[in-house]
Amino acid sequence: MDKKRSDPGFRVRGFRAGAVASGIKKGGKKDLALIVSDVPAAVAGVFTRNAVRAAPVLLSIERVKKGSARGVIINSGNANACTGKRGLRLAGDMAKAAEKNLRVKKGDMLVASTGVIGVPLPAGKIISSLPGLVRSLRPDGWMDAAEAIMTTDAFPKTASGRKKINGRSINIVGIAKGAGMICPDMATMLAFFATDAPVDPESLKKALLSATDESFNRITVDNDTSTNDCVFIFANGLAGGGSLAAGGAGFNQFRELLSGLSLELSHMIVRDGEGATKFTEIEVAGCRSRSDAEAAARRIAGSLLVKTALFGKDPNWGRIMAAVGACGIRLKEDRVDISINGVKVVKNGVDTGMEKAAAAAMKKREIKLMVDIKLGRGGARLWTSDLSYDYVRINSSYRS
């Protein structure tokens, strides 16, 4: 891999991005973003599993099915969720206005929204902002677009990477948003990837599913699953050469590049978790199965008592034991080991007397909790933030 870092000047052949302030957000903040490929691109998407799905999600699910699109228009400040038939119509209007202004085919633009639920989308503001939005498009406009999709995010999230695959230089850029309502089954998060790799839609979907499973589906801030989550990838093939098809030469390299960027963006979301003071990796090993390990890791990551202990720098391993015990997997209490940043605080289910060293370890901003069940070979990793006063402040006053 030649490079894999956020780079504001990063470009992907044939893609442009841009953003403007349409007036949905207060204070002249950017709230409308556009990503577009100069030529038709293969497309794949992953969507929230919430039964209550926002209008833009419903529309985009339909449009992704044909496997080809030109790009996506995204607004922040309004989720266009729980808005009934009118919301669906307005999501369609938003896509149509983008298509008209970009002079692309009807049905070629996807839509995404994020923000407050249940408030009618101010589609007029979006439609009248479209000429300016199209003028804002630039090959290096990714940072602007990342900024425009923020809600409670503290910083814009971008990641980019380049890799020689089958002799060609392949570029991928990704942007994401998300800080609250973050849960393992996707979240109040959006992510968009653009690549010049030649990949067919089926293979693209495989790469995307594999990447999200190990990244965006493995993070949790507050266990809530949003109505609006989606991750899209557009592949316009302008890097040239033969298709990187699943199972064929170079596909795994492409998948790994995408997975690396997904992991990078998903960790940014956890670091930006609402009120977060800790970035915590939870690893559970030694389970009878991988799904057991996942269940344990999710229960630990979801425990308010574990999260407040993290915030309080308290190596309160009893809360970790209680969470593991409550998750429903098979375990033997007298086998469990727990360590915090390498300090073994529990061995075979009981205290090791390392409290002082563990308390020092808890002062770090990056925490690694390791739980070994010692019953098998199943393992899983998950990333989460802590629960602080600021989380409560942000979420008790979100709409005021």
Add this chain to the structure above:
Amino acid sequence: MDKKRSDPGFRVRGFRAGAVASGIKKGGKKDLALIVSDVPAAVAGVFTRNAVRAAPVLLSIERVKKGSARGVIINSGNANACTGKRGLRLAGDMAKAAEKNLRVKKGDMLVASTGVIGVPLPAGKIISSLPGLVRSLRPDGWMDAAEAIMTTDAFPKTASGRKKINGRSINIVGIAKGAGMICPDMATMLAFFATDAPVDPESLKKALLSATDESFNRITVDNDTSTNDCVFIFANGLAGGGSLAAGGAGFNQFRELLSGLSLELSHMIVRDGEGATKFTEIEVAGCRSRSDAEAAARRIAGSLLVKTALFGKDPNWGRIMAAVGACGIRLKEDRVDISINGVKVVKNGVDTGMEKAAAAAMKKREIKLMVDIKLGRGGARLWTSDLSYDYVRINSSYRS
């Protein structure tokens, strides 16, 4: 029912309770309680479903099996959980010391502990406090005992009731503790009931299961399930007369009296939820099944975003919709109705424009959230508290 209120002078024939400060808790606070029947009593218990169970839970599970006991000794300030074989031995020592000082048969006393996990039980303090503890026993000692079992509780929790059943006056008194780590599948809570009703152990267990299922198993403060939860009931039969057996005359009246007191105590736990500023009843109706309704109610009650909105007095029904959508039950978004203290904020999945009235309703201390799925006849109720700054304060500094 002649009476059903907490009454510090309440008595149950043949039962005495008492408490002392043994020095486990700092500042001379009461931390050791004793409940004892003058004669052998039928006993039933309900225990935590956590796979990690504290030593006193393991010991009491065994002892409850024989269906008869004389009482229970309870300490706060130390959970005697995750303490290995040594913890089991100390739980046995604690019971034995109580039995010796009370001059009752070996194996006739149950044990319960609550407090910090993973710290060896200071059994010496308990054993040397036993003579004083026995001297403290009084027929009206329930309030003292309720005080001694508190941890982060803000107030002692007692409930008592009397009812004429089959011509006899039956008394029940209950005490409980719990404020954090409260979750529907039992919690960091203990509850103890004493009754003079003549009930056989099997019937007593039926009455207790039915009472806890609708009360202690329907409350949630923070979704965490503890290692130490138990609910015990002792029935010494001193009210006289024939046995109130399941299926027989008067049993349902007894069960209802017990259920009423359980509900009362469980609501006290929610009102005392760590940092709680709201007492919220969540009712989900119109589901295809009762278990669907329970799943939805639990997801709403467990949502940090719903809980922080409650704290912020924000009628943010989008978070309720998102929680219902995420719980995995079948629903049609365009049928869902939501009301807050009787103000219908969502009808058929969309906003009703009643935001102002709903905001006024959210200012009350008692909140009733009603969600109607309108697909069937399954319903469920659950009680929960909100998530405040104080919850974070209490739990991030619990051990410091």
